[in-house]
Amino acid sequence: MSNIDSHFIVPLGVEHVTVMAKIENQAHTHPWSETGLKECFGPLYRVLGIKLQDGLLGFAIVQQIIDEATLLDICVAPDKQGSGFGSLLMQQLIDDAKDAGAVVLMLEVRQSNEAAKYLYEKAGFIESGRRKNYYPTDDGYEDAILMDLALS
Known part of the structure; x- marks a missing residue:
């Protein structure tokens, strides 16, 4: 088990996409492609990673347009889930969105993703639609739950 105190959160670049895709494929039933991940590097996006000395263990992608930020993806390697790394990454995303002038952070989550819903609710998100x-x-298909966090 990794020591949560030895983590650091850093901006990621397109050179991290291969490792991001590996984590994405391990953690999600319907993962993003490498191409989809590569498209999230540009002026409207912030891509953060959480690292330990042994490498990248999770990442998050936020898109911000004017004062609205949207969490597009947050992902922690399955063997590191439940250790608090997702919460640390989420808090950094919230702080960064506030610093960038966002008044709301929005996301959507699969109805069946109980772990993610718990993370979001713990951070203060509330359901705003479906x-x-x-x-x-x-x-078949399942609902997307829309969630918002007021930042102001």
Whole structure:
């Protein structure tokens, strides 16, 4: 088990996409492609990684347009989940969004993703709506839960 105190959060660049994709594929049932991840590097995006001495163990992608920030993806390697790294990354995202002038941080999450919903609720997000039958599953579709966090 890793020591949570030895972590550091850093901006990531496109050179990290291969490692990000590996974590994404391990952690999600319907992962983003490397191409999709590469498209998230540009002026509207912030991509942060959480690292330990042994390398990248998670990342998050936020898009911000004027004063609205959207968490597009947050992902921690399965063997590091439940250790508080997701919460540390989430707090950094919230702080960065506030510093960048965002008044709200929005996201959507699969209805079945209980761990992610717990992380978001613990950070203060509240459900603001639903997209019916939005996410594909192995046997159909499930709702996306829309969540918001007021930052001002």
